[in-house]
Amino acid sequence: MSVGIDDLLGGEPEPAPRRRKARLTPLGATVRSAIWAALVAGFLWMVVAATGYSVPFLLVFTVCLAVAISWRLGGMLRPEPFPRYRPTPREESGFRAVDKPFADAKRWVDRLDWVRGDGEQFNRALLPAFAALADERLRLRHGITRATHPARAAELLGPRLVDFLDSPKRRAPSHAQLSELVKLLEEL
Secondary structure, three states, X not given: OOOOHHHXXXXXXXXXXXXXXXXXXXXXXXXXXXXXXXHHHHHHHHHHHHOXXXXXXXXXXXXXXXXXXXXXXXHHHOOOOOOOOOOOOOOOOOOOOOOOOOHHHHHHHHHHHHHOOEHHHHHHHOHHHHXXXXXXXXXXXXXXXXXXXXXXXXXXXXXXXXXXXXXOOOEOOOHHHHHHHHHHHHOO
């Protein structure tokens, strides 16, 4: 029994590479536009002549050529499409960075609406984000984090924020309590 090399290697034939559409040079594109304009102008001139009107062929050709060149320029000047939004992988803190205006604020509003008094969801969805905000604020203002200098961070945060960040909640805090805690974070 004879065995071919494809049978031995177990490989399937590779698909043929896709051919790229060849780009025309500016002269080639102009010639192609002129040929198309001549064909369309000839057809339109014959239709107009069949109705009994007299229109110079050069006028019809010039109008068709202008339309063809405008079409080509419009295609060349079209901006690149925006890339589709793909979120970055989640960070360790449980929330991700987004390059959209007000996306962070909308995400916070959505999370606050989603929690609605449930302590487990608050501990899972919002508490890590508050802790990351506190660490970032400490890092930016004082050059420390809660992990690197716990005593100094506790002193700067104050007992209320330390208690809030370190203890899991049975019930989510109210909006008034959250706004007070955010105000304390802003005062760091």
